[in-house]
Amino acid sequence: MMTDGSDPLEITELRLGQPGADNGLPVKKLKKRDFADMSGSDDRISTNNFKSEVVGWPPVCSYRRKNVVGDGSKATEASKMYVKVSMDGVPFLRKIDLNSHCGYSDLITGFHKLFSCEKMSINEGDGSEYVPIYEDKDGDWMLVGDVPWQMFVESCKRLRIMKKSEAKGIEPSCLKRTSTTGSSKDE
Amino acid sequence: MKPEMTLGLRHAKTADCGDEEDGALSRERWTYVKVNMDGVIVGRKICILDHGGYSSLALQLEDMFGSKSLSGLRLFQPESEFSLLYKDLKENWRTVGDVSWNEFVEHVKRLRISPRNQAFLPAQSPF
Numbered sequence: 001m002m003t004d005g006s007d008p009l010e011i012t013e014l015r016l017g018q019p020g021a022d023n024g025l026p027v028k029k030l031k032k033r034d035f036a037d038m039s040g041s042d043d044r045i046s047t048n049n050f051k052s053e054v055v056g057w058p059p060v061c062s063y064r065r066k067n068v069v070g071d072g073s074k075a076t077e078a079s080k081m082y083v084k085v086s087m088d089g090v091p092f093l094r095k096i097d098l099n100s101h102c103g104y105s106d107l108i109t110g111f112h113k114l115f116s117c118e119k120m121s122i123n124e125g126d127g128s129e130y131v132p133i134y135e136d137k138d139g140d141w142m143l144v145g146d147v148p149w150q151m152f153v154e155s156c157k158r159l160r161i162m163k164k165s166e167a168k169g170i171e172p173s174c175l176k177r178t179s180t181t182g183s184s185k186d187e
Numbered sequence: 188m189k190p191e192m193t194l195g196l197r198h199a200k201t202a203d204c205g206d207e208e209d210g211a212l213s214r215e216r217w218t219y220v221k222v223n224m225d226g227v228i229v230g231r232k233i234c235i236l237d238h239g240g241y242s243s244l245a246l247q248l249e250d251m252f253g254s255k256s257l258s259g260l261r262l263f264q265p266e267s268e269f270s271l272l273y274k275d276l277k278e279n280w281r282t283v284g285d286v287s288w289n290e291f292v293e294h295v296k297r298l299r300i301s302p303r304n305q306a307f308l309p310a311q312s313p314f
Contacts, residue, residue, distance in 0.1 A: 133229050140221065146232035147219050167229055 081153060087115050087161040088130070098153045104145050108132070111161060131167065134159050224252045224300040235295060240288050245271075252300055260300065272299045 081098040094114045101107045111132065132144040136155045144152070144159070223230040231251050238244045245262040248271070253259040261267040263284060271283040274297040283291065283298070 131229075140223070140230055141228055142221065142230045142232060147234075151219070162229075167227070 083134075083156055083158050085111070085114060085159040085161065087111075088163045088166060090115060096159070098156060103149050104152075107144070115161070129164060130161050131164055132159060132161050220295055220297055222248065222251065222298040222300070224255060225302060227252070227255055233298075235292055241284055241291075244283075248298075248300065262300075268303055269300050270303050272301060273297065274299070 079099070082095045083098060085094045085096050096107075096110055096114065098107075101110055133141050134144050134152070134156045135141050135158045137157055141160070147155075218234050218236045219232045220235055221230050221232055233244075233247055233251075235244075238247070241263060245260070248262060249260050256268065258268065260269050262269060262271050272280050273283050273291070273295045274280055275294040276296060278296075280299070283295075286294075
């Protein structure tokens with residue numbers, strides 16, 4: 001309890017200098033609620049400046065984030081949407097934030113970066129070795145690229161970059177002519 | 188599923204979204220139906236409103252799944268080895284082509300391509 005008539009909160013103010021000494025460096029004292037003199041100079045320690053310069057502070061509410069993203073669609077989730085991505089033949093999985101991509105080509109570019117693999121495309125006819133598929137919320141595996149991007153983002157639960165040969169290998173023999181070698185799996 | 192979303196909604200592909208909670212995206216979702224072919228892991232999605240009739244639909248499905256069979260799908264042709272089925276709003280599997288195109292568009296929820304001799308084994312259908 002302060003008894004000398006000074007500001008009772010003075011003891012809580014931050015200032016440069018030795019602890020307990022009142023003759024620290026000439027730092028402008030800040031009253032707790034005095035914002036008018038704030039100039040952001042580095043030689044001043046103020047709790048409020050500190051807050052504004054720390055990454056992630058102040059916390060941005062989802063409403064504000066949504067407007068910064070600028071999509072405007074009510075159905076858009078502005079928060080991150082991480083889904084697992086696996087690639088056939090690769091022993092590790094990765095995670096990708098679907099909301100950080102703006103469309104399918106951007107997504108494919110993201111795959112190339114994640115797995116350092118260029119042999120993949122969503123265009124089936126271009127001779128690519130892999131094809132991206134996704135598991136939707138019903139648990140069905142679907143080919144990436146058929147629906148509008150935002151619809152895809154909302155229904156995608158996980159991704160798999162599948163070798164095309166894997167897709168061919170599960171046809172029942174009744175769908176193939178008997179004049180072939182009879183092997184139902186392409187190796 | 189709201190009753191009002193089943194009738195006439197397919198034709199409102201770009202309808203106003205002011206009153207619907209989910210907006211145009213929800214309506215658009217209804218126009219896309221899944222297509223699966225027996226024995227093929229990966230399904231596809233098609234926009235039913237892209238087509239004006241059954242022949243147009245058959246063409247797109249041929250493009251998507253024709254390579255899975257040596258002789259192609261040749262849907263609706265007498266020599267075809269495949270049947271095209273659809274699941275309607277009442278969860279019944281029916282043969283595509285039995286009703287008018289407009290009626291089909293209003294009721295189709297999902298499509299399935301299956302070998303002709305296995306067409307009517309709904310108990311075994313994973314869909």
